[in-house]
Amino acid sequence: MSERKRILITGAAGFLGSHLCDRFIKEGYHVIAMDNLITGRLKNIEHLFKLENFEFYNHDVSKFIHVPGKLDFILHFASPASPIDYLKIPIQTLKVGSLGIHNCLGLAKAKNARVLIASTSEVYGDPTVHPQPEEYWGNVNPVGPRGVYDEAKRFQEAMTMAYHNFHGVETRIVRIFNTYGPRMRLNDGRVLPAFIGQALRGEDLTVFGDGSQTRSFCYVDDLVEGIFRLLHSDYVFPVNIGNPDEISIADFAEEIIKLTGTNQKVIYKDLPVDDPKQRRPNISKAKEILSWEPKVSRSEGLKITYNYFKSLSEKDLNEVDHYNFDKYIIR
Numbered sequence: 001m002s003e004r005k006r007i008l009i010t011g012a013a014g015f016l017g018s019h020l021c022d023r024f025i026k027e028g029y030h031v032i033a034m035d036n037l038i039t040g041r042l043k044n045i046e047h048l049f050k051l052e053n054f055e056f057y058n059h060d061v062s063k064f065i066h067v068p069g070k071l072d073f074i075l076h077f078a079s080p081a082s083p084i085d086y087l088k089i090p091i092q093t094l095k096v097g098s099l100g101i102h103n104c105l106g107l108a109k110a111k112n113a114r115v116l117i118a119s120t121s122e123v124y125g126d127p128t129v130h131p132q133p134e135e136y137w138g139n140v141n142p143v144g145p146r147g148v149y150d151e152a153k154r155f156q157e158a159m160t161m162a163y164h165n166f167h168g169v170e171t172r173i174v175r176i177f178n179t180y181g182p183r184m185r186l187n188d189g190r191v192l193p194a195f196i197g198q199a200l201r202g203e204d205l206t207v208f209g210d211g212s213q214t215r216s217f218c219y220v221d222d223l224v225e226g227i228f229r230l231l232h233s234d235y236v237f238p239v240n241i242g243n244p245d246e247i248s249i250a251d252f253a254e255e256i257i258k259l260t261g262t263n264q265k266v267i268y269k270d271l272p273v274d275d276p277k278q279r280r281p282n283i284s285k286a287k288e289i290l291s292w293e294p295k296v297s298r299s300e301g302l303k304i305t306y307n308y309f310k311s312l313s314e315k316d317l318n319e320v321d322h323y324n325f326d327k328y329i330i331r
């Protein structure tokens with residue numbers, strides 16, 4: 001048997017990281033999973049612990065990373081990724097996008113590994129170009145509440161290109177648009193778990209603003225396939241991966257009401273500061289370079305996701321915060 005490829009996945013216990021672990025295990029890789037468990041949860045990857053081609057390090061990637069042995073690939077997915085999370089832990093968000101990527105790139109250079117970094121549609125900010133192509137430079141408020149995430153991700157892209165151009169490190173950049181699926185945290189504040197959690201608990205659904213803002217939701221398996229293809233492509237510039245099927249948040253609330261059969265109604269709350277008014281990926285590049293496009297419709301993906309949330313225990317459903325932020329706020 002040929003030697004297994006070895007891949008380091010940071011943020012491995014998070015929603016996306018854990019699905020990536022599953023995929024690379026399935027493909028026969030040796031997966032080195034890393035997470036400091038601030039927003040990730042071991043529950044997402046505990047089924048992998050028994051495998052001999054899986055190992056886990058409880059480590060903060062903002063600090064020096066040591067991985068023994070050879071490494072072929074690094075996926076940098078460590079970061080808080082929901083508005084609530086990065087408002088609660090803004091300094092860690094900035095650190096993992098800056099110090100964290102610096103450590104990953106340094107490790108990649110030392111090991112001669114290829115790095116793929118998780119960037120985001122947030123680099124486009126509140127976009128004035130719609131749908132958003134990769135060539136659009138964005139409309140970001142650096143000093144607003146989202147600035148800590150948006151600017152960290154923009155810095156991360158710049159640092160990645162610098163390591164590619166200056167040190168010749170093999171790099172890939174994926175710009176991820178809103179993604180959903182099993183293992184999202186019910187309490188992370190993102191719209192899909194918020195609405196489904198509210199429906200399951202018998203609460204009204206909270207639409208922020210008038211609900212006319214739009215998002216385009218991609219099912220996690222489609223995203224993972226796009227990332228897998230990008231990692232193995234030879235394209236170094238950013239590629240959007242997302243589902244262009246756009247919907248207003250008000251209509252999305254109605255879809256969730258229908259899906260869950262809840263008797264609850266929609267209530268309206270203030271729109272958060274700098275909440276993007278519209279978001280939809282232009283995926284021409286992914287289609288052309290990766291022959292990729294999403295396959296899972298929103299109705300299919302939502303059914304799977306709803307069944308996952310329904311299977312959670314009462315305790316999980318009512319959990320407010322599973323982690324102690326106070327402990328992690330930088331002094």
Ligand code: UDP
Binds near residue numbers: 083178213
């Ligand atoms: N949103 C909402 N109700 C909620 C949570 C979110 O109406 O309970 C809105 C939010 O204001 C935004 C959209 O849903 O316009 C998507 O929010 P999310 O936090 O999921 O991610 P974003 O795309 O803004 O990063």
